[in-house]
Amino acid sequence: MTTFQPEISEALRARLTALCAEGWALWDRFDEEVRRHHFHPFVAAEYDVVVDALMPHRGPNLRFLEWGAATGVITVIADLLGFDAYGIELDRDLVATARALAKRFDSHARFAAGSFLPTGYEWRPPDRDGRTGTLGTGVSGYRELGHSLEEFDVVYGYPWDGEAELMLDVMKRYGGADATLLLNHASEGVVAYRRGKRLDGR
Numbered sequence: 725m726t727t728f729q730p731e732i733s734e735a736l737r738a739r740l741t742a743l744c745a746e747g748w749a750l751w752d753r754f755d756e757e758v759r760r761h762h763f764h765p766f767v768a769a770e771y772d773v774v775v776d777a778l779m780p781h782r783g784p785n786l787r788f789l790e791w792g793a794a795t796g797v798i799t800v801i802a803d804l805l806g807f808d809a810y811g812i813e814l815d816r817d818l819v820a821t822a823r824a825l826a827k828r829f830d831s832h833a834r835f836a837a838g839s840f841l842p843t844g845y846e847w848r849p850p851d852r853d854g855r856t857g858t859l860g861t862g863v864s865g866y867r868e869l870g871h872s873l874e875e876f877d878v879v880y881g882y883p884w885d886g887e888a889e890l891m892l893d894v895m896k897r898y899g900g901a902d903a904t905l906l907l908n909h910a911s912e913g914v915v916a917y918r919r920g921k922r923l924d925g926r
C-alpha cells in the first residue's frame with residue numbers, strides 16, 4: 725500500500741501509484757525470466773519509499789540522475805515529480821525497457837546505455853583493493869546524456885554492500901559542489917549526502 729505525502733495532488737498520486745505497480749510487475753517478470761537463471765545486479769528498490777525520499781529535494785529547474793536505472797521506474801518517478809530526469813544503465817535490454825516505460829507514462833525521462841562511472845575514473849580505496857563489487861564496466865554514459873556528472877543537482881544510487889564508498893568517491897571527484905547524493909542503503913533506507921556528509925548529521 726503506497727502512502728505518498730499529502731502535498732502530492734490526487735492526479736499525480738494516481739500516476740505514481742500506477743507507475744510503482746507497473747514497476748513491480750516489470751521486476752517480477754525480470755526476476756522470473758533473468759534472475760532465476762543467473763546472477764544479475766538489478767534488485768528493485770521499494771519504490772514508494774524512494775518517492776517519499778525524493779519529495780524534499782524537489783525544486784524548480786533541478787536536474788536528476790539515477791545511477792544504474794534498470795527498468796527506469798525511479799527516473800520516471802523523478803520526471804513526474806518535476807525534475808529534469810535522466811538515467812544511466814549498463815544493461816541495454818533494461819535501457820530499452822526503461823525507454824518504453826517512459827513512453828507509456830508520457831514521461832520526458834531520458835536514458836543512456838553505458839556506465840555511470842565517468843571516463844577515466846578509477847576506484848582506489850586507501851585500505852584495500854579497488855574491486856567494484858557488482859558494478860560493471862562500459863563506455864561512460866554521460867556523453868550520450870549530453871551532461872557531465874557535475875551538471876546534476878540530485879543523484880540517486882542503490883549500492884550493493886561495499887559500493888556506497890565508491891559512489892561517494894565518484895560524487896566527491898566529479899559531482900557538483902552543491903549536489904545532493906541520495907544513497908539507498910539496504911539497512912536504513914535512503915540517506916542524503918552533500919559534500920560527502922550525511923544531511924541528517926548522523
Ligand SMILES: C[S@@+](CC[C@H](N)C(=O)[O-])C[C@H]1O[C@@H](n2cnc3c(N)ncnc32)[C@H](O)[C@@H]1O
Pocket residue numbers: 765766767768769790791792793794798812813814815818838839840841858859860861862881882883884908
Ligand atoms: C541495485 S540495481 C538498482 C536499480 C534501481 N536503481 C533501483 O534503485 O531500483 C543496480 C543497477 O545498476 C546497474 N549497473 C551496474 N553497474 C553499472 C554501471 N557501471 N553503470 C551503470 N549501471 C550499472 C545494474 O545493471 C543494475 O540494473
